[in-house]
Amino acid sequence: MSVTSDPLQPSVSAGSLRSALGAAVPVVAPEDDGYAAARAIQAGGVEHRPAAIVRPTDAPEVAAAVRFARDAGVEVSVRSGGHSVFGLGAADGSVALDLRGLDGVEIDVEGRTAWVGGGITAGAYSHAAGEHGLATPFGDTGGVGVGGITLGGGIGLLSRSLGMTIDSLLGAEVVTADGEVVRTDADHEPDLFWALRGGGGNFGVVTRFRFALHEVSQVVGGVLLMPATPESVAGVVAAADAAPPGLTVIVMVMPAPPMPMIPDQWHGRVVVMANACWSGPRDEADAALAPLRDVAARAGGALLDGLRPAPYASLLEGGPPGGPVVATGRSFFADGVDETAAAHLLEQLESCDAMMRAAQLRVLGGAVADVPADATAYPHRAARMVGNVAAVAPDAATALGYTPWVDALAGRLRQGDAAYVNFSLDGGEAAARAAYPGATWDRLRDVKRRYDPQNLFRGNVNVPPA
Template structure:
């Protein structure tokens, strides 16, 4: 907002002590506005940091009455910074960090600011898990509302397939408990429709039993045959195996042989959640591909607790990324060769393509059952380039768009959680056909004034 039409002082009065408020003159403002990874320099006019639902309610009622634009940060990182913008009233949910585990009932209720890593470690102590992504630093609110694709997706479905219910605060400050029976239209929409409909202050998930998994990282030379071969082997594998593949230039890390620094490699992050006795047979086709490429440069595959795979977050620092997400039906050697040639020729300080093999339990759910409509896609990809500044990163946007278009192979669609922006073209691609129509109707019912527009935005019908 170029001209602020509301006063942070009035906001403080409206909160009446129900939630801490940070404004630009406060000592803690710089820390409060910072998101990971670095380089995102948005400056909200005020940041509310509620510790319970009441604080969220008061903040939203003020925003509606004052005409304040709202941006919601759901606890964790934001690669492209959609959870904050200049001049907005920011809602930072990191204080909503309660986690209640019903071990015997196999359910968990978590605050909207809990991170996936904290949740996974706590549940893992009881031999239980809910599928989230692959990074501990992501907030469960954001990843859940957008879908949730990660290391257990092929075996146990997306995060939204394990969501049993949620507490949603709507734009007018009403608190709703939603599930299959209460407000089922809204429950359908928040399973993939993003933050378009309200603030998720609590989420209730199913917990599944999980013993030790076989997982970790395989690093190998990247060739057209090895990249396409890993994708094909992962696609053909039993559903208990999920593979997330990164194709990139090798960073100068001590674990990587020095002679490979700066050269093209593939990094397969994998998780086998079946019986440990079946792991060798399941992983054999992937290891065969790696052997044919010259052997593993790093072999970090180990047997251990699932929570051990769920560490860390995005890299720190001030670099800025630009990227494009896409779906595809596979990746052949021709497409892999094109990918490697483009990565070799690009001069960005870091450039990479991530390829997540889908299928399995993801595809078991009907496309119309949730607001995530891309159940039939075999591959979810993301092309990214990293530069020192936002302006420099923007210069690589045509490159990432062209490469993503080549790799998608004619399949339409984008994944909302990896979207660079929330504009109309992105939103239509994320929510195609009747999914868009249905979401627009729910938006009209629960947020007719489009208060929640700092997202992959669905306009009210």
């Protein structure tokens, strides 16, 4: 976990930055009234202080800011529209690029493609595409920035049917470390295009993404809530793994929040929340969802059955907890969760006193596994499940105290040493090597050397240049 950093780099003059960019580009400096709000990032509790925050509205303005930072020897950090649990979008002492002004959407309905700005959220884009009965697969939360989730891979509610977000990425407009604006796709700068699909923000600032769109007018999905037992945890994971590719299930095992749709007597008790999405033929939905409902019945009955026909974009709700909170967590890959591991998981969730603690289990396979492991910079195609164990606390010191608990539980559930970069709460080399093992690491370092030899873009799960 990282919530502060030591700015060991030259200071930036806001005046000289404004002169370089021109009066039309907003620059927010520490002495300005709006600085505190501009540097705030969800979730709260992150106290980073960038030297200046730039709010560009197009690629040339981004390029000018990158050239200024490069010439000044100052790190560039990038906020792509959503949240950053450990504050990578506003690193201490950096020139922070807030891309939320790059939020345009251009949809080619007949061609089934879209160009979208690097600062738009997954929810905003999905609602725009949904008006045409179309969708690009993202995660399970509308508040994430398209840039962050795409560059790390993108695992969500359509993954088993349509693949990861990177599998629908057709091209990108990128500002590189030398301040040039380039277009990349399978035929132009192909090594950069390969690296952008899973390699994170190591290679430049993506100002626009070109996505494939798929016909997804409505899905059948929502939350199926049931009592947590070793049998129900293992049973939901097994049912999701055995389901047809049209069904994707994200399982949360956690104390039930005090939400009005959850029976009062279950508030604070550990439950299984199966967030499911069926995107296959509507008349096959009941059969596909029946095994999940059977698990709930065997556990004593569903506490909430919210599975219903709905637009895909409506399932992308929620986000990180609000307020001044700090998270610590660990991601892992596994082939599944048996009843013995599930029993240990429940014991640990009951024994922990963190204000919020959870294990999230995203069942993979399907279209995710159909892509060769070396086709993109996401190499974990054969994994059956990606998980994440997290604890949330009101401040950094308290959160740090839960790190041993998080590490131990993730260690018990994991199989192998790999990790998913979008769930990493640590930007160090160990996290990067876990996300990018073997030949993927070597190739990423080579691409980094060619496009960012000085490691200007290091506010991420960093891959150093070869």
